[in-house]
Structure formats: structure tokens, C-alpha cells
Amino acid sequence: MQGLTLSWLAERNAYKFPEKEAIVMTPVEGGRTAITNATFDERINQVANGLRKRGIDRGDKVAVYTTNSIPTLEMYLGAMRIGALPVPVNHRFKADEVRYVLEDSDAELLLFDDQAADIVDEIHDEPTTPDEMLFYGTDRPAYADDYVDFREQSATSAVEIVSSRVDEAMLMYTSGTTGDPKGCLLTHDNVIQMSVNGIVEKAFEGRDVDVDGRGMIVTPLFHISAFGMFINNYYAGATTVLMDGFEPNRVMSVLEDEAVTAGFFVPTMARALLAVEDFEEYDLSAFEEFGIGAAPSGKELKATISAAFDAELQEAFGQTEMSPVTTLLQPSQALDHADTVGKPVINVLFKVIDPDTHEEVEPGEIGQVCYRGPTMFNGYYGMPEKTDEVFDEDGFFISGDLVRQDEDGFVEFIGRADNMIITGGENVYPAEIEETLHEHPAVDEVAIVGAPDDTWGERIKAAIVPQDGQEPSAEELQTYVGERLADYKKPREFVFLESLPRNPTGKVLKQPLEDEAGEMVGWES
Numbered sequence: 001m002q003g004l005t006l007s008w009l010a011e012r013n014a015y016k017f018p019e020k021e022a023i024v025m026t027p028v029e030g031g032r033t034a035i036t037n038a039t040f041d042e043r044i045n046q047v048a049n050g051l052r053k054r055g056i057d058r059g060d061k062v063a064v065y066t067t068n069s070i071p072t073l074e075m076y077l078g079a080m081r082i083g084a085l086p087v088p089v090n091h092r093f094k095a096d097e098v099r100y101v102l103e104d105s106d107a108e109l110l111l112f113d114d115q116a117a118d119i120v121d122e123i124h125d126e127p128t129t130p131d132e133m134l135f136y137g138t139d140r141p142a143y144a145d146d147y148v149d150f151r152e153q154s155a156t157s158a159v160e161i162v163s164s165r166v167d168e169a170m171l172m173y174t175s176g177t178t179g180d181p182k183g184c185l186l187t188h189d190n191v192i193q194m195s196v197n198g199i200v201e202k203a204f205e206g207r208d209v210d211v212d213g214r215g216m217i218v219t220p221l222f223h224i225s226a227f228g229m230f231i232n233n234y235y236a237g238a239t240t241v242l243m244d245g246f247e248p249n250r251v252m253s254v255l256e257d258e259a260v261t262a263g264f265f266v267p268t269m270a271r272a273l274l275a276v277e278d279f280e281e282y283d284l285s286a287f288e289e290f291g292i293g294a295a296p297s298g299k300e301l302k303a304t305i306s307a308a309f310d311a312e313l314q315e316a317f318g319q320t321e322m323s324p325v326t327t328l329l330q331p332s333q334a335l336d337h338a339d340t341v342g343k344p345v346i347n348v349l350f351k352v353i354d355p356d357t358h359e360e361v362e363p364g365e366i367g368q369v370c371y372r373g374p375t376m377f378n379g380y381y382g383m384p385e386k387t388d389e390v391f392d393e394d395g396f397f398i399s400g401d402l403v404r405q406d407e408d409g410f411v412e413f414i415g416r417a418d419n420m421i422i423t424g425g426e427n428v429y430p431a432e433i434e435e436t437l438h439e440h441p442a443v444d445e446v447a448i449v450g451a452p453d454d455t456w457g458e459r460i461k462a463a464i465v466p467q468d469g470q471e472p473s474a475e476e477l478q479t480y481v482g483e484r485l486a487d488y489k490k491p492r493e494f495v496f497l498e499s500l501p502r503n504p505t506g507k508v509l510k511q512p513l514e515d516e517a518g519e520m521v522g523w524e525s
Contacts, residue, residue, distance in 0.1 A: 003165030005188040007044065007081040009234050011161070014041035021239045024214075025070050026254045028245040035070055042156050047078025050154035054132050056109055058083030058162055061171060063107035063130065065089035065098065065116045068221050068244045071136045071147055073230065075111050076221075080169055080188075083162045087171045087183075088222035091115055095122045097181075103128035104382065105171055105183055111147060113137045120144075165189045171381055172224050174320050183381035186224070190323040193374040194228055195235040197325065197345040204346075205330050207312075213238035214286075216255065216263035218246045224324045225294065225316070229264055248272040256283045264291035264316075267298075268445070270305055279308065287311050289331075295507070296413060296431055298438045299338040306335060317341035317413060321390075321397055322348065323375040327411050339435070340410040348373040351396065352405055355417060358392060363407045366414055366429070370396040402429065419510060421450035423458045426488045433491065436484050437462065437477060442470035447500050449513045451493055462491035463513045465499060474521040493518040 013022065018038035025033040035043075056062060062079040064086055066072045076086040087105045089098060091113075098119055102110070110130045112120050114137035123129050124143050135144040163169070169188040173181040199209055215233040217240055219226040233240045241258045243251065246269055254260065265273065270292055273279075290309050292302075293316040306313045312331035318324035327350075329342030344350035351360050352367035361367040376397050379387035390398050402414040414429040421428040430448035437446040445465035450458035466472055474494035482490045495518035501509045 003189070004192055005080070005161055005163045005165055005167075006169055006191060006231065007077045007161055007163070009231070010037070010041040010044050010077055013037040013234065013237060017237055020237070022234070023070050023073065024239060024241045024258060026241060026243055026250075026258065028243060028247045028250050030250075033070065040070075040074070043074050043151060044078045044081055045159050046151045046154040046156055047074050048081040048159040049157065050150050051079060051084060051109070052082055052159075053154065054109065056082065056084050056132075059168075060084045060109075061087050061105045061107045063087045063089050063102055063105065063110045064222075065091060065093075065110060065112040065120070066136060067091050067113060067115050068217065068226075068242050069113065069136065070242070071111070071113075071151075072221050073242075074151070076170070076227070080163065081159050081161055083167065085168055085171045085185075088173070088227070089116075090173070090222045091220060093119070095119050099123055099126070099128055100180060101173060101183075102130065104180075108132060109134070111136065112144070114139065117141060163188060165192070168378055170227075172227075172320055173222075182383060182386065184224075184320045185378040185381055186320075186323055187378060190375050190377060191224075191228060191231055192235065193347055194323040194325055195232045197347050197375065198232055198328070199236070200346045201328050201330065205332060207331075209236050210261060211237040213261045214241055214258060215239070216241045216243070216251075216258075216260045218243045218251060218269070219264065219266065219294075224320045225264070225318075228324060229291075246272075248276045252276050252279070252282045255287055259286035261286055262289035262291065263287070264293065266294040267292060267296070267301060270297070270301060271444070274304060274308055284309060284311075289314060291316060293317060293341075296435055296438075298435045300439045302334055302338045315341055317411070319399060319401070321377045321399070322371055322373075323377065325375075326350070326369075326371055333410075337410050340406075340412045342411065343409045344411070348375060349396070350405075350411075352403060353398075363405055366402055366404045366427075368398060368417055369401050369403045369411075370398050372396045419449075421448075421458050421460060423450070423453070423460060424456045424488060428460060428489055433460065433462070433481060433485065433489055436481055437464070440472065440477060440480050442467055442472035443477070444468075445500050447508045447510060447513055448491065449510045451514060451518075459492045460489065461493040461495070461513070461518060463495050463497055463500060463516065463518075465497055474519050478522050490522065492522065493520050495519070 014037045021034045022037045022040040079086045109132040111134045133144040134147040136147040165188045168185045171183045290311045313334040315329035316325045318326040327342045349372040351370050355368045404412045415431040433448045444467045447463045451461040453459040495516045501512045
């Protein structure tokens with residue numbers, strides 16, 4: 001091993017904190033399973049030895065199609081220990097999507113569980129599905145071997161960590177909102193430097209890193225943000241409290257029973273937690289840090305979270321290609337700069353460019369954000385031309401996000417470049433309107449899209465999910481926006497839905513909303 005690698009963290013924690021709980025698994029349906037650092041490291045060795053026995057070697061890909069579980073993390077770090085690359089597969093993917101990832105990644109082994117069994121039944125005998133298959137669960141299909149048997153029958157002897165810190169550690173797929181998912185090659189150093197950034201930023205705030213902390217992860221480990229949170233916990237020597245899904249009442253119970261000190265939730269999860277019946281009866285005295293991200297949260301939600309949980313609020317922003325965090329809104333800034341996603345973290349170079357000229361824009365101007373630094377990925381697997389497209393001549397990664405950075409360095413997320421609406425010659429950014437409508441008391445969720453229009457090129461269309469028991473009218477919501485934003489930013493078409501369409505990662509899919517028939521309102525203005 002050369003330098004610090006992800007799998008070495010397990011060896012270190014087993015040496016320094018052998019009896020401390022590494023992971024506490026708290027399934028949604030109830031129950032509790034805990035594993036110490038010493039046992040976790042031993043199991044990682046078993047997985048590594050077992051993979052080698054099955055012919056998996058350095059550089060090979062190991063697909064992991066599971067919900068959050070201890071075996072998921074055993075396989076991730078076991079593969080890394082021998083230089084193989086885990087390939088997390090979104091556990092909400094259907095057959096065609098799984099086929100794509102398995103073929104695109106050249107996976108040579110597949111671990112799957114009960115939830116994935118029906119899909120794997122469809123594709124197990126296809127050429128793109130690996131011959132080597134392991135199953136973790138209760139009803140093993142005949143074509144797969146039992147994961148627990150595989151692990152327990154493997155040697156516990158220490159495995160030399162062959163990787164260098166700059167070697168590729170995992171192949172993590174993007175969410176694919178604008179086409180097929182792309183496999184991002186992330187190195188050990190990428191992910192570890194992401195954790196270092198968080199620790200340094202915390203120190204800048206005068207906050208301590210809690211070696212005895214207990215960090216909750218409810219978001220799926222197939223996403224780099226969740227895996228990154230695990231590494232944040234693990235790097236600090238803290239315990240991870242893991243859940244295999246999100247059920248608000250169960251989360252609240254686990255927060256209390258496990259004395260969780262920190263957790264990360266997307267905005268929809270945060271709203272669901274705040275709506276839990278008898279919220280105030282839960283003992284959350286240990287809970288100190290509420291992390292939020294993955295989607296805009298808005299000023300009102302941030303203020304409500306901060307008051308209800310009596311915890312420090314921190315917002316993270318980034319993307320898979322950056323491992324993923326690029327900016328942090330710290331607790332000291334969270335309410336005074338609630339309309340931003342904070343400032344760039346210490347080891348990320350950050351610039352905002354004009355999408356057409358690629359010249360840097362002035363503070364306060366909207367542009368496309370670009371990054372460079374040690375958390376930047378190695379490129380897209382098997383896509384050299386696409387990789388070349390997303391790097392400029394100075395080595396910056398050109399993201400698809402539009403932002404506005406003020407003179408003090410705070411960054412406001414405007415939206416995806418491909419979601420910008422041009423109406424009557426004016427550029428309109430959906431995030432601004434979405435945040436405004438989020439503040440209306442009758443609105444639970446909102447998405448803004450552009451709809452084709454013969455007169456204006458595009459008209460602004462709002463898809464609204466009302467709060468339970470509320471029935472806001474299109475006229476009421478249009479007036480609400482018009483009182484707060486320029487007239488040309490008012491939605492002219494409204495559609496009311498029970499839920500917003502989302503991809504398997506949970507991000508809103510806007511294309512179906514463009515085709516949804518809605519109610520025209522206030523068109524003459």
C-alpha cells in the first residue's frame with residue numbers, strides 16, 4: 001500500500017478501536033445488528049480472500065445491487081482491499097437499467113439481495129450478467145451462491161492492501177437525469193480528500209470532530225453522498241448507524257434509541273420528519289448536527305429544521321464527479337445565507353464561466369460552475385471523448401450546474417444549464433421560482449419546467465404537489481409569485497399532482513412534466 005487508502009481505514013480502526021461499534025444496522029422493519037471494528041476488518045479480509053479465490057483481481061469490477069446493509073460495505077471495502085472496483089448499482093433500477101450498468105462496467109461478479117432478486121431472475125442467464133453471483137437474503141435462487149457462506153468459508157488471514165492512494169477505488173454511476181448514467185472513476189484519494197475537506201471546514205468553524213459520534217445514514221449507499229458519509233464517520237473513528245430505507249417514525253425512534261449525533265437527509269425527508277406525529281415527545285438531546293442537501297431546501301425549511309431539532313444545520317452541495325462535496329453552508333451561515341449552498345470547501349478550486357465564451361464571469365453574474373482539485377474524478381469509464389468534453393484547457397471539470405457567486409464567496413444554485421427556460425427573450429432559472437413557491441403554505445413540492453409556446457418561445461409551467469388537505473388555486477399561486485418576482489417569471493400554466501415523477505435516485509424528472517396537460521392562467525398579463 002502506498003499512502004492512505006479506503007480499505008486501510010478498516011485495518012486502522014480495528015487496531016485503534018477494536019471493540020467500538022463500526023456499524024449498527026437498524027432495518028426499517030425493526031431490529032438491530034451491530035458489528036465491531038475488529039469484526040468488520042476480519043470480514044473484509046474474508047471477502048477479499050473469497051474474491052481472489054473466485055478469480056477477481058486488481059482492476060476487476062464487482063457489481064453490488066443491494067439495499068443498505070453491512071454486507072454492502074463489506075463487499076465495497078473487500079473488493080478495494082485487493083484493488084478491485086466495487087460498482088454500486090441503484091437498487092431501484094429495473095432490468096434494462098441493470099443490464100446497462102453491468103454491461104457498461106464490465107462487471108465480473110454480482111452481489112444482490114432479496115429486493116433485487118426479481119430483476120436478477122429476468123437477466124441472470126444473459127451474456128452481460130456476470131457468471132459469478134452471490135446472494136444475500138432469505139430465499140436464495142439456485143443460480144447464485146450464498147453470500148454468508150462465501151464469506152464464512154473464506155480465510156480470515158490478513159490481505160495485503162495492494163492499492164495506492166491514487167489508484168481507482170470504485171466505479172460510481174451518475175443518476176442519469178439527461179441520458180444514460182455515466183460511470184465515474186473515483187480514486188481512494190478522491191474520497192479521502194473529501195473527508196479531509198469536511199474535517200478542515202469543521203475546524204475553521206471551531207467545531208470538534210467527534211470520535212465518539214454516531215452518524216446516521218438513511219440515503220442509499222449506491223450514491224456517493226451516502227458512501228462519502230460512511231467514510232466521513234469511519235475516517236473519524238465514529239460509528240455509522242445504517243438504515244435500509246426511510247420511514248419517518250422509524251427514523252425518529254432510531255435517532256432516540258441509538259443516541260445519534262448527526263444525520264443527513266434530503267429536503268423531502270426533512271419535511272416528513274417534521275410532520276411526524278408527537279415529534280416533540282422524542283428525546284433528541286444527543287442529536288447535534290442536521291445535514292441537508294441533494295436538492296434545494298429553501299429559507300423556510302432551513303429555519304424550521306433549525307428550530308425543531310435544536311441542532312446545527314449544514315447544507316452540502318456537489319456532484320458525483322467531485323466525490324461529491326464542493327461547497328458547504330456551515331451552521332454559522334445557515335440562516336443568514338439560507339438562499340445559498342455556502343462557500344467552496346478548502347481543497348476545491350472554483351470558478352464560474354460564461355457557458356458560451358468560457359470566460360469567467362463577474363461576482364453576482366450567473367454562469368456555469370467549474371471545479372479542480374484532489375476530489376476530482378479520473379474520468380468516465382469507457383468514454384474518453386465524453387471525458388475530454390468536460391475538462392477545459394486548464395484542467396477544470398465543467399459541470400452542468402448554473403450558479404451565482406457573490407463577492408463574499410457564497411454560492412447560489414440556480415439550476416441545471418439544460419433546464420434553463422427562455423421566455424420572450426428572458427432567461428428564467430427554475431430554482432428561483434421553485435424556492436418562491438416552496439414558501440407558500442399550501443405547497444408541499446414544486447417543479448418548474450418550460451412548455452413550448454408559439455408567442456413567447458417557452459412559457460413557464462408549474463407542477464404542484466399540495467400540502468395534505470390544501471387546494472391552492474392556479475390564480476392564487478400565480479399572484480403569489482407575481483408579488484415576489486418579475487412578471488415574466490410568473491408561471492402561466494399549472495398542473496396539480498399527487499407526486500412528482502422521479503428517477504431511481506430520487507431526483508425530479510422534468511421531461512414528463514413538460515408533456516403533462518395543465519391549466520392556463522393569467523395569460524393576458
